[in-house]
Amino acid sequence: MERKNDSNMAETEEELTPLAKQTSRQKSGKKISVLWLRWKRRGMVEIMSGHRRWTLTNCVRIGLEKALADRTHVKPIEELTKDDYEDIRCKRHTETIDKKSQQSFEFATYAGEVFATLRNIINISEDEYLNSVTPMANRRYLEFISNSKSGQDFFLTPDKRFMIKTQTKKETYFFLEHLRTYVEHFKKYPHTLMVKFLGLHNIKLKGKKRLYFIVMQSIFYPDERIRERYDIKACQASRYVLPEKDGSQIITVLKDNNFGDNKINLGSNRAWFLQQVQADTELLEELGVLDYSLLVGITELHSDEKNSQDLASLVQRVTKSLHHGSPEKSANNPKSAGSTLHEEISHSAATLPVNGVMGSLPGMVDSVDEPPPDPNAGTERETDPGAKNNMIPNIPGLNRRLLPNTPNSLHIVDGEEYRYFLGIIDFFVTYGLKKKLENLWKKIRFPGQSFSTVPPEEYAERFRKYMAEHSE
Template sequence: MKRGSISLLKVKQGYYRHQGHQGLMGLSYRGAWRMNVQHGLGRKEYRYSDVYDGLWKEGVHEGHGRYAWSNGNTYIGNWKDGKTWGRGVMKWVNGDLFDGFWLNGFRHGSGCCRFADGSYYFGTWTKDLKDGQGTYYPAGKVQAENLTDPHCWMKVGALVIPPVTSHLVTLPCTLTHSSDGGQYEVEDNASVVFEREYMQGVLIKERIRKGTGLSYKSKHLRKFCAKEMKKGSCVDIFEGHRSYYLMLNLQLGIRYTVGKITPVPMREVRASDFGERARIRMYFPRKGSQVTPPHYSVDFYWKDYCPMVFRNLREMFKLDAAEYMMSICGDDGLRELSSPGKSGSIFYISHDDRFFIKTLRRSELKILLKMLPRYYDHVKEHENTLITKFFGLHRITLTGGRKVRFVVMGNMFCTELCIHRRFDLKGSTHGRITNQDLIDESTTLKDLDLQYEFHMDKLVRESLFKQLNLDCTFLESQQIIDYSLLMGLHFRAPEQLKALLEPPDALHKHENLHQTDGAISQEFQIPPKGLLLVTHEPSSVITTPVPHSRGNTLRAFSVGEKEVDLLLPGTARLRVQLGVNMPAQARRKLLPQEETDSVEAELYEVYDVVLYLGTIDILQNYSMKKKIEHAYKSLQHGPTSISSVEPKLYSNRFIDFLEKVFPYAQQP
């Protein structure tokens, strides 16, 4: 071997060190290899003292990792093709910190900036520039209710950071102008925050929200947020927390069973792979055993249901086993969310936002096991299905006999675009409205809260309802009711801000539209086009696909019935799939004499939106209990307005309601 060369062996694990010029500034790598290239988990020390510790793929950073620059800057999060990509945290040496989404090395999507002076900015970025609406909290004049408790902060390596979804409440203060020229001074006894709008990094609008104290709504919301915090709403699971050991047990069990089943050669599932008897059982003593490692949790029994079936399902959904384990079982742990429904279930979410883990009742577990053979066939036959994606079904038995059952599902809102509104739609009306005092940007709204109808491309809409009918037919055959369409909306506000830059005379004209008998007699102006459908080009789609998404690229009537990508001008190009990156126009249903807290008139009733859709809550059958509930509530509220109706009526009502939400529109 020549002097100065490096000997690399084709082994899974290895180490090398290269002495640099004149013996100065060394370079070393310790970790996994594949075909003489770094591949897997490894640590590399670069010249000039930079260090990367994390996952590699064919010689570049890919997956979760930590990069520390010699100047003191640190990034911890996801990588792709050697660049920051996905959810991550950057901490600069000056004390600034960004926790949010990245794309191709730039901040891109929603996030939170915590500045060195103690101020915060919550908003969205486009290629490292602030873009769209956001909220700025001045230094020293804001407290985060779940940031004040250090147990609720996320610990990533040596960094300790607050979660992006923190509930912030302003402290009492009053805003006045100083006498020395334009600076703001803050006095006690009022609240102040700055609502800002940016276009490509340029501040085009700022509104100061101030008052003489918290309103009843603000106080009620503050009380509600505090109550939710006590329940564990969106907090990280920390040692001593009531769910800490449960989380450790779950991670240990998933790591063991996925690692055990992955090396087994792929094969088609058999009848014996289904049912309660198709399981892996294991005891995890704290001190470890011949087949289980020692751990810091409590002793527990683990049961993994139908491992071969869920292994094949993960393959269908294009999930890599290593990435799946890293996402759920990595050092970052899980976050716990309060249940948005009435079931009382506990929800966990992985720190990369890819997976939900939900606790199940015994009856729900039985329903899932019973329907699993038909579910498997349905998913295999219909790759565009909108039904919830299931990846694993587990049970933990703790000392004393307490049993906790879990199901692992995909998070359909794991996207680089900001989800501005969420709706849970069933098609029923009884109880399907949200208390207005409790609504914020993270609230999941219901049927009667929906004030929009969505107009889509003709072929895109046809594909949507074809699959909805297939899915409802399957659920009806399994006697399932109470399911709903979960819908996330991304508004393309940055593309519509031109209207806000109109001269005052034009704005005044919009505010004084002629009205007759309380109804607006003119059509509102349609804003500039913010979404474009273009012919699909796989090499041009620069954004990462939604995790575990599958299915073909949709075709659109407007481009000659060809497969299409969604072009967001100045931002990105996205592949359009069923339920993922679906473009539409949202037409707001304005009410006569509509009241608003804003002093600014709303200019438009048509908005460009990107939709994310999925059918959820499919584990409730039309049992005897539901039949009794139907009979009782029918006498009080009418048989068609309540949720508990027989499966055929439920599916027909569900489709009829969605046809009104997504009305058919003749293409130009």
């Protein structure tokens, strides 16, 4: 009798086996998908119902969507007017959030035409931007979990391509005051290291304080392969972070003292890098700001990403380099010089460098290990690699480099063995009375150590020196 029952159970098991296998595969597949998603979003928290910023981010999404939806025309950079820079458009909305309650809020957009132009010249279409920053209901913003002590909120779009950061009213209006200068710098140096700001807004929820926020291109995009992240200010005091334990969900952004004597190994791209640091910090010095950082992300290059020497790839990269971040390319002037470039490159393909700075095409600097000497200077050069005169006061216009075939290529620089994600951020702090008093206190608090609160000219010079000494 027992044997019969065993047989019947076996038959039943056998009959259910195909269905059981299918169910098992589905469960296994879902588990793998969840684990993959968690790995991809390591250090992120999906903002869902119940999150402290759920209502805010929903209102931000709605406000952005309505502000961007009607835009059908993008001005060339040369046509931007004083009114465009000073334009503020504010709308009042009442929306149902989470199918439960209505939320009233005001949403303002600053200099919308200007930021649309900036998005266009770095090849981000309005539809592309709209789809990313205004995700559908099943694609939520991500809160970025970091060790930052700025006190501001950081949100990423679901594809992690753009970052939304809250900021103070003072920072907002300081940037608006100098927005034209920022745009003109971008026009002169299309491959600038300065972070790409793509939108500036404020939002006022009923019963809440007004919040100001900026939308920027994420420097660490795409981030799946980044193994180390650093925030470099070129000083010592309070510039060490205890690394997180293995398995931690917090993305640790390390600092100067963690970086130590390591170097950014850029190879032939070093000349471009130092010249662009010079150009960018001269602007920041002129604006009277300090406390900015160079973000550095590091990942190893794959073998197929090294020394890609085929002509088709070279043509594509040069075309991209001459037009990516180029004010000449606009919605009203999409003409490309690709065919002319193809003829030029084909004629002299053997002489073109692959991973370095392009020296044989207009607007690009020579591919050398060190910046060329200033032709107006004396015959002898200073031996200090960080000295300002050694960094070329007279930088060639544009200072373009050969961009990699990657997303976010304006912030990605390939060395010989590593790929670097590089960008200058947080340049809204001015050297006012508060910072001057902080400077006096830190001199007492950190004797013999360098610290961040110093006059802008000293900060910029020290920043340039650090980059020269920590790159090769």
